[in-house]
Amino acid sequence: MEAFYAILIGILFAGGIYGILRRSMVRVIVGIILLSQSINLLVFFSGGANRGKPAIMDGETAPSFSTMADPLPQALVLTAIVIGFGLIAFVIVLFQRVFSRLQTDDTQELFKTDS
Amino acid sequence: MKSIILTQTTKFLTPAFVILSLFITYRGHNLPGGGFIGGLMLSTAFALLAVSDGVEKARHALRVSPEFLIAAGLCIALISGLPALLGDDAFMKSLWLPEFSLPLLGKIHLGTPIVFDIGVFMTVAGFTLKVFFSLCREEEN
Amino acid sequence: MIPILLTSLPLVLAVVVYFNGPLRAALTGKIAAACLLLLLGILAYVSSSPSLQHLLSSSIEWVPSLGVELLFSVNGFSRLMLFLIFGVGTVIFFYASDYLKSHPQQHRFLTVLLIFLTGMTGIVVSDNLIQLFIFWEVTSVTSYLLIGFKHEDAKSRWNALQALLVTGSGGVVLLLGFILLGSIAGSFDFQQIVQSKESILAHPYAVPAAICILIGALTKSGQFPFHFWLPNAMSAPTPVSAFLHSATMVKAGVFIVAKFTPIFTTQPYWDWPLVALGSITMLYASVMGLMQSDLKKILAYTTLAVLGLLMMLLGVGTELAVKSAIVFLLGHALYKSVLFLSAGSIDHAVHTREVGKLGGLFRWMPLTAITACLAALSKSGFPPFFGFLSKEYVYKAGLAEEAIAPFIIAMAVLTNMLLMALALKVGVHPYFSKKNSVPAAGKAHDPSPWMTFGPLMLASLGLAIGMFPAWISEHVTNPAVSTILMSEVSISMKLWHGLNLPLLLSVLTLAGGLSVYAMRHNRIFDKTRESTITDPFEKIYRSGHDGLIALTIWITGFIQSGSLKRYFIWMISFFVFLVMTKLILIGAPPKSSYETPLTLLDVSISIMMIAGMFGALITKSRLIMLLALSLVGFGIAWIFAVYSAPDLAITQILVETLIVVLFVLCIRKMSMIRSLTRVSTRVRDIALATLAGAIMTVLVLKSQWIQFAPSISEELMEWSYPLAKGKNVVNVILVDFRALDTFGEIIVLGIAALGVGILVTSNRSKSKEKSSNTP
Structure with missing residues (x-):
């Protein structure tokens, strides 16, 4: 199971890398999204995979790893999702500005703006 | 792309979403939810409104600007950390009021973390709406 | 108290001199010189009266939480160095205030020189190694500024940069050595380091630390193979050469070696490089000196030779050797700066420093001539000058070292012969030789009293010490030697030791030196044709320098x-x-030791996600791309939901929805995603x-x-309800335990929103401009 998800993370990561190496900016954004998703999964599974044991107490039994999933990676991932969303939203606005200004989505043509 | 069905549904859905998002923010301390989720939910409500009735309508319905939401949210989050300083504690140490009960909502706990979560809620909603409105306006121009 | 005063006052003077501007620089320079003299007096008074000894060390808390203190102290050896710095410094400042009179940047010159003085004093009085290093760098930087003082001259700039690069890289290596040493000893306090000598020597890092410190010291003192920068540094104005590049800064390397002698002496990796490189430098530099025709270059090479001799003696490291090194150091500072200043006076008067052209200047510049002669005689080692005494001690020290005595004596005698010939060439030839081909000589005259009196004092001091050595031995050199060896020494100095082998060697040196001098018109040595001999190491440096620049240009072009x-x-x-x-x-x-069972649903959802990923990366249709992308996102939400993270699942769904909506808004105008590669x-x-x-x-x-550290999750779970009154531990972590981090995160969101606002509005104002410009 762990090995299975490790492979999934690896594939998503590879997809993300391939995406950011494209010249089309839309694909670069897709690459960034895939990268952040694979990393979120990586952090998430660092706490181990637990089914049906959310980190929420019932108020009676004492909390322990046998009854609850590790809350720390979850808190980290929650932050990471929101920050990742912030990044992607910003990149999307940036791309939209560039596109409406230069009418191109090719990163190689961004050289034109330097001069 | 105005659709009557969408417009009519949104009329009811938006207030419901707003109340739901506030509730989810509040209950996040004990059950799934919290400021992040609540904020995203609130912005979804207004995004829906913008799609159905246009950006200007959605901006109007929000009453305050997204920038104001962000600024207010950050201030609230900051202020929630201050009471602890008065009591010679570390910044942002949580403080709680005594428990009390309300009909419908049951036992109520109020404390600085709730205030903080509301700050998070407003900032996240403000950010998302800011991006959303900006993109919409660019498209309309 | 006193060391802090000594270190900080020159800095105050520097500010005063700078803000008084170029017009008053001649006056402020003299005031600064007077202040230095005053400080010298205070130091002499305080250090000689036992009741005031406590003033000689002090510390300032710098970073108390890290235990970092600025430590200042004056001991026997640093006191000797301070005497040199402030004594020679006084003479130099009187000299410089008239030497560069009415130069538009004289105030700048004096300011930098005063900052250098601070740095040099700092090196000598610092007991904290990091603090010492900072002052060390101050001297490197000010040396750079002073060598490049004539910055309109490209050669000057090149020489300045060369000196900075060589001593600066040596400085970095020195810092490395200090850090190694500090980490072994657990402290940068030199006194503590000395006390933990045994444990340091037993540590495997001791050898690299010692070698790093040696490299730092050798570059600063211009030892072979780093010697080439010092002769080039002669493009500095003469007072700088006299002060930095003979009396003080280049001795900082010797100072460092002497400072660390208590720790590393008798270690083969410390002693042998010193003896070997020191003796090579000695011989090499004095031979190179013979081939020079520029007065200052000759002096630079003799300085190198003397520094080599000092390094060699410190490498030998016996009581007698250290004593002779200290005596030689003192004597050298006295006569070498005088010779430099006399060369400067000649340059000032007749505008040339070519030995071949000069001659018979005694007639026009009698005071300068007498001063230079006194210094040259001392340097040559004629009795009863101080130079004779120090030479005598070198021979004694060499003879006492039985194992390598023949080698040391041979090197020392040979070098001293050449040095003597050079001393006569610089100090006697220009004034008394009959040949004279300088057109302006007739108008030459002694410079102002400010410029003649100081050097004359120093030169006469050399004679006085030589005749009455007992006092200086008891009060100045013996305490210095005691500090270095960390044990009381009482070697008395006498002018007359009776007829013995050292005396014989001295006579031999004198005879040899005179005969080399007599051959000065021989073709081998007479370089009056102004042929410049480039040091082979200079060429190596040049190609390394050019290569480095070419490499950086290439790398920058390649990566950037x-x-x-x-x-x-x-x-x-x-x-x-x-x-x-x-x-x-x-x-x-x-x-893997535990395995959660894999279900069919896991596999099918994952396959769906992978398919979505490929779709999003390959398709040219915008709609399919968005759909495929959301397949991945919702698949992840599903994983979160199944594996006990409801909060994450909800967040992921909302975020995914919003991303898709934003993406739609953004790519609505694009026709299709192109494949460009x-x-x-x-x-x-x-x-x-x-x-x-x-x-x-x-x-x-x-x-x-x-697992690098035990997980803190269990504590977080335990505390969640009793302390934070929350049952959802994830939320409690976010808004309570790590609330400050979350606060930082929402600040980031706020900043991102600001960025979005700026992106949108900046464009709007631009397009408005456009529309208003085009009616």
Whole structure:
């Protein structure tokens, strides 16, 4: 199971890398999204995979790893999702500005703006 | 792309979403939810409104600007950390009021973390709406 | 108290001199000189009266929480150095205030010289090694500024940069040595380091630390093979050469070696390099000196030779050798700066320093001539000058060292002969030789009293010490030697030791030196044809310098190509390389010990996600891309939901929805996603991506088996309800335990919103301008 998800993370990561190496900016954004998703999964599974044991107490039994999933990676991932969303939203606005200004989505043509 | 069905549904859905998002923010301390989720939910409500009735309508319905939401949210989050300083504690140490009960909502706990979560809620909603409105306006121009 | 005063007052003077401007610089320079003299007097008074000894060390708390203190102290050896710095400094400042009179940047010159004085004093009185290093760098930088003082001259700038690069890189190595030493001893306090000598020597880092410190000292003192910068540094104005490049700064290296002698002496990796490099420098520099025709260059090479001799003596390290090194150091500072200043006076008067052209200047510049002669005689080692005494001691020390006595004596005698010939060439020839081909000589005259009196004092001091050595021995040199050797010494100095081997050697030196001097018109040595002999090491330095610049230009062009894609490839390759080496070093992943059973749903959802990923990367249709992308996102939400993270699942769904909505708004106007790269590029990218993905997989597998620290999750779970009154531990972590982090995060969101606002409005104002410009 762990090995299975490790492979999934690896594939998503590879997809993300391939995406950011494209010249089309839309694909670069897709690459960034895939990268952040694979990393979120990586952090998430660092706490181990637990089914049906959310980190929420019932108020009676004492909390322990046998009854609850590790809350720390979850808190980290929650932050990471929101920050990742912030990044992607910003990149999307940036791309939209560039596109409406230069009418191109090719990163190689961004050289034109330097001069 | 105005659709009557969408417009009519949104009329009811938006207030419901707003109340739901506030509730989810509040209950996040004990059950799934919290400021992040609540904020995203609130912005979804207004995004829906913008799609159905246009950006200007959605901006109007929000009453305050997204920038104001962000600024207010950050201030609230900051202020929630201050009471602890008065009591010679570390910044942002949580403080709680005594428990009390309300009909419908049951036992109520109020404390600085709730205030903080509301700050998070407003900032996240403000950010998302800011991006959303900006993109919409660019498209309309 | 006193050391802090000595270190800080020159800095205050520097400010005063600078803000008084160039017009009053001649006056402020003299005031500064007077202040230095006053400080010298205070130091002499305080250090000689036992009741005031406590004033000689002090400390300032700097970073109390890290235990960093500024430590200042004056001991026997540093007191000798301070006498030199402030004594010679006084003379130099009186001299310089008239030497550069009415130069538009004289105030700047004096300011930098005063800052240098601070740095040099700081080196001598610092007991904290890091603090010492800072002052060390101050002297390197001010030396750079002073060598390049005539900055309109390209050669000057080149020489200044060369000196900075050589001493600066030596400084970095020195810092490395200090840090190694400090980490072995657990403290940068020199006194504590000396006390833990045994444990330091037993430590494996002792050898590299010692070698690093040696390299730092050797570069600063211009020892072979780093010697070439010092002769080039002669493009500085003469007072600088006299002060920095003969009396003080270049002796900082000798000072460092002497300071660390208590720790490393008798260690072969410390002694042998010193003896070997010192003796090579000695001989090499004095031979090179013979081939020079410029007065200052000759003096620079003789300085190098003397520094080599000092290094060699410190390498020998016996009581007698250290004593002779100290005596030689003192004597050298007295006569060498005088010779420099006399050369400067000649330059000032007749505007040339070519030995071959000069002669018979005694007639016009009698005072300068007498001063230079006194110094030259001292340097040559004629009795009863101080130079004779110091030479005598070198021979005694060499003879006492039985194992290598023949070698040391041979080197020392040979070098001293050459040095003597050079001393006469610089100090006697220009004034008394009959040949004279300088047109302006008739108008030459002695410079102002400010410029003649000081050097004359120093030169006469050399004679006085030589005749009455007992006092200086008891009060100045013996305490210095005691500090270095960390034991009381009482070697009395006498002018007359009776007829013995050292005396014989001295006579031999005198005879040899005179005969070399007599051959000065011989073709081998007479370089009046102004042929410049370039040091072979200078050439090596030059090619290294040019090569380095070419390399950096090439690297910059190669890496900073300006292509976004190229940057990504660099970053990813580097990531892959780093992680891969680390993974290989750790070894193969151990077999998983627990396995959560895999369900069919897991597999099918994952396949759906992978399909979505490929779709999003390959399709040209915008709609399909968005759908495929959301397949991945919702698949992840599903994983979160199943594996006990409801909060994450909800957040992921909301975020995914919003991303899709934003994306729709953004790419509405685009017709279609283009494929812009060639197939070969794509194949290369796929290979790189696959490699990165594979590494990621291995990393994930391994990370599940490595735990660097016990997890704090259990504590967080335990505290959640009693302390934070929350049952949802994830939320409690976010808004209570780590609320400050979350606060930081929402600040980031706020800043991102600001960025979005700026992006949108900036464009709007531009387009408005456009529309208003075009009616």
